[in-house]
Amino acid sequence: MTNSDVTALDDPVGQSLRGHHAHLAQRLGRVATYVPGVATFSAVPVDAEAADWADLAQLLGGGQFADLFSSTATPPSDWEPVFVLEGRQMIGPADGPVEPTDVVELGTADVPEMLDLVTRTEPGPFWPRARELGTYLGIRDGGRLVAMAGERLRPPGWTEISAVCTAPEARGRGHARRLIGALSALITARGERPFLHVAEGNKGALALYERLGFESRKPVTFRGFRTP
Ligand SMILES: CC(C)(COP(=O)(O)OP(=O)(O)OC[C@H]1O[C@@H](n2cnc3c(N)ncnc32)[C@H](O)[C@@H]1OP(=O)(O)O)[C@@H](O)C(=O)NCCC(=O)NCCS
Structure with missing residues (x-):
């Protein structure tokens, strides 16, 4: 028997950072990311606003890499795209x-x-x-x-x-x-x-x-x- 609700897979990074990996998370307001060296995945809400992106930039620091596959939110135009790759x-x-x-x-x-x-x-x-x-x-x-x-x-x-x-x-x-x-x-x-x-x-x-x-x-x- 498993207790696996598929909706948890819609934002696997945010769900991990708030749950099993909370001890490996850095959080600010509505955003979160992994501590350096563990993973570069970040979580932002789907309705992310300028303040959320500012919070994530503060957590990560300037000129740092953010892996954002887990949310569909689009960062502000001064976030430089590094790569895009289709997957499943x-x-x-x-x-x-x-x-x-x-x-x-x-x-x-x-x-x-x-x-x-x-x-x-x-x-x-x-x-x-x-x-x-x-x-x-x-x-x-x-x-x-x-x-x-x-x-x-x-x-x-x-x-x-x-x-x-x-x-x-x-x-x-x-x-x-x-x-x-x-x-x-x-x-x-x-x-x-x-x-x-x-x-x-x-x-x-x-x-x-x-x-x-x-x-x-x-x-x-x-x-x-x-x-x-
Ligand atoms: C993909 C990878 C991990 C497969 O490793 P492997 O040890 O050779 O795989 P296995 O021998 O266990 O293969 C198991 C089954 O998978 C299938 N399979 C594995 N590699 C395959 C390939 N390149 N093409 C088609 N089928 C493949 C085969 O059907 C095989 O079953 P069979 O032995 O009954 O024919 C290996 O090619 C690799 O390291 N690739 C580069 C890294 C990578 O892309 N990793 C996945 C990231 S998502």
């Missing part, structure tokens, strides 16, 4: 097959290797303190980290699976399948359901997620801006 939000099965697995939990000592794997595979945004958002799992081959995946946003009833990546030389061996399976088992065991975000152009990842039973919920526009 997908919802995972309430329970999937649990395969025997060789995954290990990754800790603080593994962060340099995690950052190196992300640099080589480019799974999407990842930060030095991202593993404080949830559980990160990895697979080692000959001692070397060759695949990982972890928990990121946590709106009530849901956990986002993120940073799914396998080193190029280790692909096609089911590493991503086993990591997503192990994370999904952790998530569903606490009565939640997995979800994730993927870029529309990432056909390999889309094929992987569809193969594992994830279904598309809504289109998402990943958007980054620089504060004035």
Whole structure:
């Protein structure tokens, strides 16, 4: 049994910062963002006004990056657009097959290797303190980290699976399948359901997620801006 209301996925960043990740949040008025190094996602209300944008600029500081995919509000014209990328939000099965697995939990000592794997595979945004958002799992081959995946946003009833990546030389061996399976088992065991975000152009990842039973919920526009 899960208690996962899909409306929590309409603003997963705001819902996480107000809930499970409140201890990792900086807040001012109606806006919030993650502490530096954990994530660059910010939450603004859909009806954001000049005062809200001023509050977010104050929280982030001048010339800083703001990742705003979770809200449709448009920042003032002096916020410089940095990137726009079309993607989609997908919802995972309430329970999937649990395969025997060789995954290990990754800790603080593994962060340099995690950052190196992300640099080589480019799974999407990842930060030095991202593993404080949830559980990160990895697979080692000959001692070397060759695949990982972890928990990121946590709106009530849901956990986002993120940073799914396998080193190029280790692909096609089911590493991503086993990591997503192990994370999904952790998530569903606490009565939640997995979800994730993927870029529309990432056909390999889309094929992987569809193969594992994830279904598309809504289109998402990943958007980054620089504060004035
Ligand atoms: C996407 C990625 C994580 C897949 O890792 P992997 O360990 O090779 O995946 P698996 O071996 O577990 O694949 C499981 C299933 O997904 C499907 N799949 C995986 N990669 C695929 C691809 N490039 N094209 C089509 N299908 C693919 C296959 O159907 C496979 O099932 P099968 O073994 O029954 O055929 C890997 O290619 C990668 O790191 N890409 C770069 C980073 C990235 O884009 N991450 C996702 C961010 S949203």
